[in-house]
Amino acid sequence: MRSKIITLAITIMMICMGFSMMAFTVPAEDVIAPFVERNDGFPIASELLDVNQPASAAQFTLTSAAWRSQSFRPTVNGELTKISLEIWLNGGAGNVFFELYQTNQAEMPFAGSSIAIQTVPSGNIPGGGPTWFDVSFPTAPVLNAGTEYAIVVHPDPACSIYWRYWSANVYGDGGVAFSNDGNGMSWTVNPTVEMSFQTYMTPPALGISKIAWHSNGDYAFGVTGEDSKVYRYTRNTGAWSLFDEPNTDVVFHDIVFSEDIGYFFMVGGHVSGGSAGYPAAYYHNGVSILAYPNPTTQGMFYGVEKTEGIGGCFLVAVGEDLTGNGYAAWRTGFSWIDMTTGWQVHDEQLRDVAWNLRTDGTANFYAIGEDEFADGLIYDIGYPGDTNVNLLHVGGTLGPLNAIEWNPDWGSGNDWAITAGDSVGFGNIWKFDGVDITSLYDSNTEYFYDLDFFPNGPHMGTCQIVGEGESTTGIMGTINPAATKIAVDTISADPCKAIALKGPSSPSSGIIATASGGISFYPDAWNQDTTITANAIFPKLYWIGFNETDGTDRGDQPVAVNDWYDFTLVANYSQGWANCEIEVKAWYDWGQAGDTSVYPAETVDNRNLAFTLLHVVGGATTIQYPLAGTEINTALATDNIWWVNPDDAAQSHHHLEIPIYLGPQIRNASAGNFLSGDDYDADPNNALLDQWSWDFNITVRDRFNPTAKSTSHGEFGVQKAVSVLATGNPTGNAPPGSVGTPLLNPSLITYSANADYWVNVSIPHLYENGNDLSPNWIPASSVNVSNVNVLSDSTYSDIDGNTCPEGRPMLGEDADWCVWGNSTTSTWTPAPCNGTTAFGEFGSDYNAVGLGNAPGTTELNWWIAIPATTPEGVYWGAITITIDSGG
Numbered sequence: 006m007r008s009k010i011i012t013l014a015i016t017i018m019m020i021c022m023g024f025s026m027m028a029f030t031v032p033a034e035d036v037i038a039p040f041v042e043r044n045d046g047f048p049i050a051s052e053l054l055d056v057n058q059p060a061s062a063a064q065f066t067l068t069s070a071a072w073r074s075q076s077f078r079p080t081v082n083g084e085l086t087k088i089s090l091e092i093w094l095n096g097g098a099g100n101v102f103f104e105l106y107q108t109n110q111a112e113m114p115f116a117g118s119s120i121a122i123q124t125v126p127s128g129n130i131p132g133g134g135p136t137w138f139d140v141s142f143p144t145a146p147v148l149n150a151g152t153e154y155a156i157v158v159h160p161d162p163a164c165s166i167y168w169r170y171w172s173a174n175v176y177g178d179g180g181v182a183f184s185n186d187g188n189g190m191s192w193t194v195n196p197t198v199e200m201s202f203q204t205y206m207t208p209p210a211l212g213i214s215k216i217a218w219h220s221n222g223d224y225a226f227g228v229t230g231e232d233s234k235v236y237r238y239t240r241n242t243g244a245w246s247l248f249d250e251p252n253t254d255v256v257f258h259d260i261v262f263s264e265d266i267g268y269f270f271m272v273g274g275h276v277s278g279g280s281a282g283y284p285a286a287y288y289h290n291g292v293s294i295l296a297y298p299n300p301t302t303q304g305m306f307y308g309v310e311k312t313e314g315i316g317g318c319f320l321v322a323v324g325e326d327l328t329g330n331g332y333a334a335w336r337t338g339f340s341w342i343d344m345t346t347g348w349q350v351h352d353e354q355l356r357d358v359a360w361n362l363r364t365d366g367t368a369n370f371y372a373i374g375e376d377e378f379a380d381g382l383i384y385d386i387g388y389p390g391d392t393n394v395n396l397l398h399v400g401g402t403l404g405p406l407n408a409i410e411w412n413p414d415w416g417s418g419n420d421w422a423i424t425a426g427d428s429v430g431f432g433n434i435w436k437f438d439g440v441d442i443t444s445l446y447d448s449n450t451e452y453f454y455d456l457d458f459f460p461n462g463p464h465m466g467t468c469q470i471v472g473e474g475e476s477t478t479g480i481m482g483t484i485n486p487a488a489t490k491i492a493v494d495t496i497s498a499d500p501c502k503a504i505a506l507k508g509p510s511s512p513s514s515g516i517i518a519t520a521s522g523g524i525s526f527y528p529d530a531w532n533q534d535t536t537i538t539a540n541a542i543f544p545k546l547y548w549i550g551f552n553e554t555d556g557t558d559r560g561d562q563p564v565a566v567n568d569w570y571d572f573t574l575v576a577n578y579s580q581g582w583a584n585c586e587i588e589v590k591a592w593y594d595w596g597q598a599g600d601t602s603v604y605p606a607e608t609v610d611n612r613n614l615a616f617t618l619l620h621v622v623g624g625a626t627t628i629q630y631p632l633a634g635t636e637i638n639t640a641l642a643t644d645n646i647w648w649v650n651p652d653d654a655a656q657s658h659h660h661l662e663i664p665i666y667l668g669p670q671i672r673n674a675s676a677g678n679f680l681s682g683d684d685y686d687a688d689p690n691n692a693l694l695d696q697w698s699w700d701f702n703i704t705v706r707d708r709f710n711p712t713a714k715s716t717s718h719g720e721f722g723v724q725k726a727v728s729v730l731a732t733g734n735p736t737g738n739a740p741p742g743s744v745g746t747p748l749l750n751p752s753l754i755t756y757s758a759n760a761d762y763w764v765n766v767s768i769p770h771l772y773e774n775g776n777d778l779s780p781n782w783i784p785a786s787s788v789n790v791s792n793v794n795v796l797s798d799s800t801y802s803d804i805d806g807n808t809c810p811e812g813r814p815m816l817g818e819d820a821d822w823c824v825w826g827n828s829t830t831s832t833w834t835p836a837p838c839n840g841t842t843a844f845g846e847f848g849s850d851y852n853a854v855g856l857g858n859a860p861g862t863t864e865l866n867w868w869i870a871i872p873a874t875t876p877e878g879v880y881w882g883a884i885t886i887t888i889d890s891g892g
Contacts (some may be wrong), residue, residue, distance in 0.1 A: 052086045052205050052206070052207045053081070053205065053206055053207070053208070054203060054204075054205055055079055055080055055081060055204045055205060055206040056077045056078075056079065056080070056176070056178075056179075056202070056203065056204040057203050058171070058175060058176040058199050058200070058201060058202055058203070059091075059201055059203065060171040060173065060175050060199075060201065061091055061135065061169035061170060061171050061201040062169075062170075062171055062172060063169070063170060063172070064135070064167040064168060064169045064170065065167070065168050065170060065183075065200075066095060066165055066166075066167060067158055067159060067160055067165060067166050067167070067168055068159075068160060068162075068165045069159060069160060069161060069162040069187060070185060070186075070187045071159075071183065071184075071185055072157060072158065072159040072183065072184040072185075072189050073157075073158055073159075073168055073181065073182075073183055073200065074106075074112075074113065074114055074155045074156065074157045074158075074181065074182040074183070074184070074192065075155065075156045075179065075180075075181055075199070075200040075202050076108050076112045076113075076114075076153050076154065076155040076156075076179035076180055076181075076182070077153070077154060077155075077156070077176070077178065077179040077202070077204060078150075078151055078152065078153050078154075078178045078179060079148045079149070079150050079151070079152070079154070079204065079206055080150055080151075080206075081150050081206050081208050081247070082147075082148070082149055082150050082208060083147065083148065083206045083207050083208035084145035084146070084147055084148075084206065084207045085105065085121075085142070085145055085146050085147075085148050085204060085205070085206060086141065086145055086205045086206060086207045087139050087140060087141040087204075087205045088103070088139070088140050088156055088202060088203065088204055088205070089137050089138065089139045089140070089202065089203040089204075089205070090103075090137070090138055090140065090156070090158070090168060090200070090201070090202050090203075091135050091136070091137055091138075091168070091169040091201035091202075092130065092135075092136065092138050092158075092166050092167060092168050092169070093130065093131055093132050093133065093134055093135055093136050093138075093166065093167055094127055094130045094131065094132040094164070094166055094167075095132075095164070095165040095166055095167055096132075096164065096165060097127065097160075097161075097163045097164030097165060098127055098128065098163055098164055099126075099127050099160060099161030099162070099163040099164040100124050100125065100126055100127065100160070100161050100164075101124075101125050101126075101127055101130060101158065101159075101160045101161070101164070101166055102122060102123075102124055102125075102157075102158070102159055102160070103122070103123045103124075103125065103140045103142075103156070103157075103158055104119040104120075104121065104122045104123075104156075104157040104158075105119055105120045105121040105122075105142070105146055105154055105155070105156060105157070106119050106120060106154065106155045106157055107120060107152065107153070107154055107155070108153040108154060108155045110153055111194065112153070112155070112179060112180035112181070112182055112194050113155070113182045113192040113194060114155040114157055114182070114189065114192060119157070120146045120154070121142040121143075121144065121145075121146040122142070123140050123141065123142050123143065125140065127160065127161075127164045127166075130166060135167075135169050137203075145207070148206070153178075153179065155179075155182070156200075156202060157189060159189065168200055168201075169200070169201040170198045170199060170200050170201060171198065171199050171200075171201060172197060172198050173199075174196075174197065174198070174199055175199055176199045179199075180194055180195070180196060180199070181194070181195045181196075181198050181199060181200055182194045182195065183195055212229045212230055212502075213227035213228065213229055213230075213236065213502060213503050213518035214227075214228060214229060214230030214257060214258050214259070214502065214503055215227070215228055215257075215258065215259045215260045215455065215503050215505075216238070216260070216503050216504065216505035216516060216518060217260045217261050217262045217269060217505055218262060218505050218506075218507045218508075219262055219269075220262065220264050220267075220508075222240065222507045222508055223239070223240055223241070224237055224238060224239050224240060225237070225238045225240075225505055225507070225516060226238070226248065226260055226262075226269050226271075226289065227245070227260070227503065227505075227518060228257035228258070228259070228260045228271050228273070229257055230256055230257060230258055230273070233250045233251050233254050233255040233256075233257065234247055234249075234250045235247075235248045235249050235250060235257070235260075235271065235289070235294060236248060238516055240507070240514065243525055245523065248294075249289075249293055249294045250294070251285075251287060251294055251296060255273050255274070255285045255287075256273045256274050256285075256305075257271050257272070257273040257285075257287075258272060258273045258274075258305075258306060258307045258308065258324075259271065259272055259273070259306070259307065259308045259309045259322075259357070260272075260309070261309055261310060261311050261320075263311050263313070263320075264313045264314070265311075265312075265313055265314065267291070268288045268289060268290055268291075269288065269289040270286070270287070270288050270289075270309060270311065270320055271286075271287050271288070271289070271294075271309070272284065272285060272286050272287070272306035272307075272308075272309040272322045272324075273285045273305070273306055273307075274304070274305035274306060274324070283299040283300060283302075283303050283304070284299065284300050284302070284303075284304055284305055284306040284322065284324060284332075284334075284341075285299070285306065286299070286300070286306065286309075286322065286336070286341065297336070297341065298341070299341075300334050300341040300343075301341075301343070302326050302332055302334070302343060303326060303327045304324055304325050304326035304327050304332050305324045305325055306322045306323070306324040307323060307324045307325075307354070307355065307356045307357065307374075308322065308323050308324070308355065308356055308357035308358045308372075309321070309322045309323075309358065310357075310358045310359055310360050310370065311360075312360055312368045315362070315366055315367060315368060319335060319336070319368065319389050320335060320336035321333060321334070321335045321336075321358055321360070321370050321386070321389065322334055322335075322336075322341070322358070323355035323356070323357070323358045323372045323374070323386075324354075324355055325353065325354045325355060329353070329354070329377070330353055331353035331354065331355040331372070331374065331384070332355065333355065333358070333370075333372060333386050333394075335389035337389070342389075353374055353375070353376050353377070353382065354374045354375055355372045355373070355374040355384070356373060356374040356375070356405075356406065356407055356408070357372070357373055357374070357406075357407065357408045357409050358370055358371065358372045358373075358386075358409070359371050359409040359410050359411045359422055360411060361411045361420060361422070361439065363388070365608065366606065366608070367388045368388055369385065369387060369388060369439070370385075370386045370387065370388065371383060371384065371385055371386065371397075371409060371411075371422065371437070371439070372384040372386050373406035373407075373408075373409045373424050373426075374405070374406060375405035375406065375426075376399060379404075379405055380399055380403065380404075380405075381398070381399070381403025381404050381405050381406040381426055381433075382396065382398060382399040382403070382406070383396075383397045383398040383399075383403075383406070383409075383424070383437065383442065384396055384397065385397050385439070397440070397442075398442055403426065403433065403435070403442070404426045404432070404433050405426050406424050406425070406426035406435075407425060407426050407453060407454050407455070408424065408425050408426075408453070408454065408455045408456050408470075409422050409423070409424040409425075409437070409456075410422060410423060410456055410457055410458055410468070411458075412458055412466055412468075412486075412488075413458050413459075413460050413461065413465060413466070414465050414466040414486065420438065420439070421436055421437060421438040421439075421488060422436075422437045422438075422439075423435070423436060423437070423445075423456055423458075423468045423470065423484060423488070424437050424442075425453035425454075425455075425456050425470050425472070426453060432447075432448045432449075432450075432451040432452045432453050432472065433446065433447055433448075433453070434446035434447075434453060434470055434482060434484070434491065436488045445484065445488065445491050446482065446491050446493065448493075450474065450475045451472060451473065451474050451475070451480055451493065452472045452473045453470050453471070453472035453482070454471060454472045454473070454500075454501070454502050454503070455470070455471050455472075455501075455502065455503045455504050456468055456469065456470040456471070456504065457469055457504050457505055457506045457515070458506065459506045459508070459513060459528075460506070460508050461508050462508055462513050463513070463712050464513055464528055464712070465486065465712075466485075466486030466487075466711065467483065467484065467485060467486055467528075468483075468484040468488075469481055469482070469483060469484075469504055469506060469515060470482040470484070470493075470504075471501035471502070471503070471504045471517055472500070472501060473500035473501070474493075474495055477499070477500055478495045478497065478498060478499075478500070479495070479496055479497025479498065479499050479500050479501035479517070479519050479524075480493055480494065480495055480496065480497075480501065481493070481494060481496045481501060481504070481517065482494075485709055485710065486710075486711045486712075487708055487709060487711060489708075489709060490709060496517075496524060497517070497519045497522075497524055498519075499519040499522065500519060501517050501518070501519050501524070502518050502519065503517065503518040504516070504517045504518075512527055512528075513527070513528050514526065514527050514528070515528070542579060542580055542713065543578075543707075543713040543714060543715060544576055544577070544578040544585055544705040544706060544707065544713065544714060544715050545576060545577050545578070545715060546574060546575075546576045546703070546705050546715040546716070546717050547574075547575045547576060547577075547658065548574065548575050548685060548717075549572070549573065549574045549685050549703045549717045549719060550572075550573040550574070550684075550685070551564075551570060551571070551572060551573070551719070551721055552570065552571045552573050552662070553570065553571075554569050554570065554571060554664070559721075560684050560685075560719070560721075561679040561684060561720075561721075562679075563722060563724050564667065564721055564722060564723055564724065565667075565724050565726070566667050566668060566669050566670075566671055566723060566724065566726045566759060567667070567668065567669050567726070568666070568667060569640075569664055569665070569666050570664070570665050570666075570667065571662040571663060571664055571665070572589050572618070572662075572663040572665060572701075572703060573660070573661065573662050573663070574587070574660075574661050574703055574705070574717075575647045575658050575659065575660050575661075576658070576659060576661070576705045576715070577655075577656060577657060577658045577659060578655075578705070578707070579653075579655055579656060580655075580707065580713075581655060582622055582655070582657075582659055583622055583623055584622075584707050584708060584709060585622045585705055585706065585707060585708065586619060586620065586621045586622065586705075586706060586708040587619070587620045587622070587661065587663065587703065587704065587705050587706075588617065588618070588619050588620075588629075588703070588704045588706070589617065589618040589619075589620075589663060589665075589701065589702075589703050590604050590615075590616075590617045590701060590702055590704075591615065591616055591617075591699055591700070591701035591721075592604045592605055592614060592615040592616075592699065592700055592701070593614045593615065593672045593674055593698075593699055593700075594674075594693070594696070594697070594698055594699065594700045594720075595697075596696045596697050597696070598693055598694050598695065598696055599689055599690040599693055599694060600689045600690055600693075602689065602693050602700050607630045607631070609631070611631075612630075612631035612632070612636060613636050613668075613670050613671055613672050613759070614672050615630065615631075616628065616630060616631060616636075616637045617629040617630045618639055618663060618665065620642050620661070620663050621708065622644065623644075625641070626639045626640070626641065626642050626663055626664070627639070636667075636668035636669075636670055636671060637665070637666065637667070637668060637671075638665075638666035638668070639663070639664055639665055639666070640664040640666075641664070642661055642662060642663045642664065643661070643662040644659055644660070644661050644662075645659070645660045645661075646658070646659060646660070647659060647660035667723065669726055669728065669757055669759065670726075670757055670758070670759045671723050671759055672699075672723065672759055672760075673723050673724065673725045673726070673759045673760035673890075674697055674698050674699045674721075674722045674723045675697050675722065676695045676696070676697055676698035676699075676720065676721075676722035679695050679698070679720065679722070684719065685717050685718065685719045686717065686718060686719075687715075687716065687717055687718070688718070689702075689718045692717075692718040692719055692720065693718055693719075693720055695720050698720040698721065698722055699720060699721045699722060699723060700718065700719070700720050701718070701719055701720070701721065702716050702717060702718045702719070703716070703717055703719075704716040723759065725758075725759065725760045725890050726757075726758065726759050726760075727756070727757065727758040727759075727760075727762060727888045727889075727890055728756060728757050728758075728888075729754065729755070729756040729757075729764070729886055729887075729888045730754070730755045730756070731752055731753065731754045731755075731884075731886045732752075732753045733750045733751055733752045733753045734750050735748035735749065735750050735751060735752065735867040735884075736748060736749050736750055737749060737869060739869060739871050740871065741871050741872065741873045741874065741875045742871060742872075742873035743870065743871050744870045745789070745811055745868050745870060746868060746869050746870070746871070747866070747867070747868050748866075748867040748868065748869060751793075751864050751865055751866045751867065752766075752864070752865040752867070752884060752886070753862040753863070753864055753865075754824070754862060754863045754864075754865065754886055755862050755863075756863075756888050758888060758890055760890045761890065762826065762888055762889060762890040763823055763824075763825060763826030763888075763889055764823070764824040764825045764826065764863070764886065764887065764888050764889075765821040765822065765823055765824060765885075765886075765887040765889065766790060766804075766821065766822055766824050766865060766884065766885070766886055766887075767815070767819050767820055767821045767822070767884075767885045767887070768785050768788060768815055768818075768819070768882050768883070768884050768885070769785060769818050769819055769882045769883065770782045770783065770784055770785050770818050770882065771783040771785070771787075771788070771880040771881055771882045772880060772881075772882065773876070773878040773879065773880055774878065774879055774880075774881075775880075775881045775882065781875070781876050781878060781880075782880065783869070783871065783872065783875060783880050784817075784818075784872075785815040785816075785817055785818045785819075785820070785882075786814050786815055786816070786817055787814070787869060787870045787871070787872065788814065788815050788867060788868070788869050788870075789809075789811065789812025789813055789814050789815075789867065789868040789869070789870075790804050790812050790813065790815065790822060790865055790866070790867050790868075791804050791805070791806045791809050791810070791811070791812040791813065791865065791866050792804050792805055792806055792824050792825070792863060792864075792865055793806040793864050793865070793866050794806070794863050794864060801825060801826055802823060802824060802825055802826075803822045803823040803824075804822045804823075804824065804865075806866075811868060812866065812867065812868045819885070821887070824863065824865065824886075825863065
């Protein structure tokens, strides 16, 4: 018997329904305070009364044969500026000698040379009764806290003096000794008395290397790069005080505060004691400073950074190991893990680290420093757990880099960092966007050590950089939020080593540590009395709209995809329209209304759910997010004078049209017919009242001072749009009685939608020669079909290839099998195609080509069983592919 020839042909059916619409907004006046610095010097290294024993009831007579000694222990490191003793002259002419010795820890001076000596003529010492007399040494001796020293007093043979004492033993950290041998070689302790004395110490310049604010803005901590001290700065009093120090001698280099955990974290390296040679990591828990276990790699930490708000606080520290190679580690739980190993390119020193938020919700860390040739370098060290580390920049043109901070204004076109450094003969400030580095400032007389951004408030995005100018003066540079202008000024007589900027609460402020003191400044105030200067100049936004390209108003009306429209506005700016930029942000509101509707994270997954345009007046319009592709496009804006001011051209009103192309997969938004809310309004609670809409706002701002701005809000909708294309005619030959014969030329389906949807397949009975009146036919249930897409699964496909590798028989004539989704409740995937492929391949998304992907298809394979009684002939029917959006 001859084989039967079975032919299946394809036809296509599309079901497409839906509608959508749109709306808009105008601003309240913003009051913009000018950025006026105020230098407010406060000492952090002044003389202080350290040890004080003022009580007295009687006196000893001191002669050349009767010496007296009082021992004491300083409570701070620093210079012994002076001592004050309650003495007076008994009689005679000559000199009185005041000496300082180190003791033998038994309250008695060491024999031998004194640390310091001052000779005072007896005529300079008052007589007539007890007097507190100050003595300063020719060179102030440097004393160590906790070490016992002794003040020794003795006169020439021709005179004598009195020195008061107290018998109640009120000072417990030292004692009195006397020597009667005439040369101070033999001493005896007198345990029942204390001499009346006071010591005055001047601690060394704090040498603060880094400062970090607490989130409440009430205080900050500064760590020292010279010893193991941590100082606290109180904003209300403007005073520094010693807070705490670890038990070991640690060089601290950096400190950060974690909002997520509420701790300060500080890092550096041990210089003696403890686990010498290992990086040091400490934290402050609100009460005291405690140590982390040491990392396993020996070396030194120079910089530390932390993430916030991404599911926990990740600490990353950088420095160098004992071989001089750059080293990075991250904290997990209560331990440190090497971030990378074996990636050193040069003998390097990593000095600082910064982070920015990645599109997948994690963080990316960047380390800076210098190599063995004193060339600046920048590393992309990834995220904790990553193994890939990329050297982005290295070269003498950068100079050694000391500090890096990332702009906190993510998602507003400001995704960049500032890094600063110094080298012999020049200092540099750079802008770095994660890939490229751009010079902002270059000097052959200045050096830069630290920098910080205002984290929020009216000065958010403004960066302050401090360093050293000519003649070792302190300098500070101010960079505007757009990183397009920078000004550097002298602010101190001493080099500025560290800076930290507080947030906006009552008021914004900053602190700077210098070599011998400090500076506080208040950017909104001319001074600290009752004078506050404000500037109310800002762009005026009169109305916004959404229109057809011919000018037809489409506000609050359905809008189709695959077409061009214009965002429109009328505005002016008395400081110059050419200084303005216009930002358009639009997003699908997921059923939210009013101020609960917010612009989503700018991730690949959200690329059909949000977009941002930026137009610079007189220049181009660019897509800030997402990548330009088939879903969003723009073109040159049209700028016309709407109203001419005859008296002042700067006050003329401009009418701007910003083109926008809405691609086929911009998310459908039904919006409920836009029955509520104003067309546009400055208040989102007035304009954004329709649920399941697209919301948007338009902002006009001074691009050199982005805080001078006006914003208006609106809504629009997007109609449903679906499409489907199928190719391939399954064909085959099989004799009667055969089972499971595979057919050639599978069905290849490409489809798209901007709403929830599913895809079905059905076939009729296969009639001889396609004639449904023929008495000869093969039932549809004899045909098997399978979706062989690699993502196919029984949870969202009735005919998935994993469950049914040889297909599943059709249910009957014109009965649907669901290829993708669920025909009872429409199913779609939130990523990576925003619900536009119903679990299909990424490539089946029409926008995939715009993202650099090849077009993709869904493949259906077919099998057939031929009933044994089937006459020879050609049998065929039309396959129906249906894409349905549920209404």
